[in-house]
Amino acid sequence: MDDIVSLCKRRGFVYQGSEIYGGESGLYDFGPYGVELMNNIKKSWWQANVHAKENYVGLDSAMFKHPKVWEASGHVGGFADPLAECKKCNNRIRVDKELGKIGITADEKMSEQELNKLFDENRTKIKCEKCGEQDFTNVRMFNMLVKSNLGDFTGSDERPVYLPGEACQGIYLNFKNIVDTTRMKVPFGIAQIGKAFRNEISPRNFLFRTRELEQADTQFFVKPNENKDAYEAIKQSRWDWYISIGIKKENLRWSQHENLVFYASDAWDIEYNYPSYGFDEVEGVHDRTDYDLSQHMKFSGVDLHYSDPYTQEKYIPWVLETSMGMGRIFLAIMSDAYTVEDLGDGQSRTVLKLHSDLAPIRCAVFPLLKNKPELVAKAREVYKELSQHMVCEFDDNGNIGKRYRRQDEIGTPYCVVIDFDTLEDDTVTVRNRDTTNQERVEITKLKQIIS
């Protein structure tokens, strides 16, 4: 894992966020090659989940949403637990529950200050369950939602808005819009790639757990109780995508949730075998019944029933969700592709064996020698033409082997070399990243061969 983090930095894939100020926890910036790779992953995902499927459409919803959205989703109320910690044994107590035990009602809408006041007044009556001590820290509210003051010019914090805790809510909010303005009929799906923000207590494991993340979500709407077959099909489709982008099968597995949230009917995760900490979730595929639409119907007062044009029935569709963490898939792809080949004699070659559709650079163009102007000029010409059609890089620095290695390390599948024969017959060599074999081809056929 250290090697991958180091490569990410060294070769301009991923940098620590706000690095020149000492860094900011849980935030990462994607560098020149990182953003290319990330865009290619998104493109592949979008192709597989929107364009290749007749009954899916895309969406891009505003990041900020009406505050009530997060009440409806359960993010505001259910996940703001007031906690205090025992200074002796570090055990944590739920302050509202402990107060409840001694007959004092702590309202869940109380502020941190109000709770602290209540807690301070009653500290003597509360003991740590583990060690019996009464020495606690102050009460802290733990809520993962990130607050903002969009549209609040009073400075009073009276109307807090939240950054999205998950990207998928925008899909539920637009379900009715899409039914009303497109020809989509249940069963159909909506796909979206969006950012989410979480106040993770402890960001960890590089891109795996961050405070700002991006999610690629699909929500598939089905008739109630007609979820099972569709769910299995979606699971299969998601698995196939991972295989199609070249992830090794042995590094992937399904894992079923043992404790389902109350509304879910089934939940499976796709896990990747990350270096150094093992299998962990990349994507969740969840069968969520009608919970999401029902909640928004309740909180917004808008009828979100669907009228089935074939049967005239009215119902709230059930939702089958897929939600992939972009940072997590990025890290999985990098890990899976990272290869160090032993060439003997203590020599080795570092290669990122990325699927060629994902590689940040599709093709690198080199003149064989830098000090032969006619080679350089010809190489520039080839580069200029190719770069109209694919992501290319020109390099004439150092010897040819070094330039191959540089491209190997960032996963460039093809290197094109202009040599003296090129000047005679307009052919070039195309070198393959994985085999290092070369093939002599005509310049006119280049585009076709490597795109």
Add this chain to the structure above:
RNA sequence: GCGAGAGUCGUAUAAUGGCUAAUAUGCCUGCCUUCCAAGCAAGCGAUGCGGGUUCGAUUCCCGCCUUUCGCACCA
């Protein structure tokens, strides 16, 4: 958030209460090079931030930040 460790050029390492902070690699410029990290020469580039002790701190102390591991958290 708690506990423990760590933080030196882009990367990987070295060293030091006081000399110009070293080595490799990288990057870069020039020469050279007719296909897999060759060579020669020049250059770039670091003690995370702030405070304290001290004549002098990268080194010792404190705070903060970042990061790693464990706990907890992860709907």
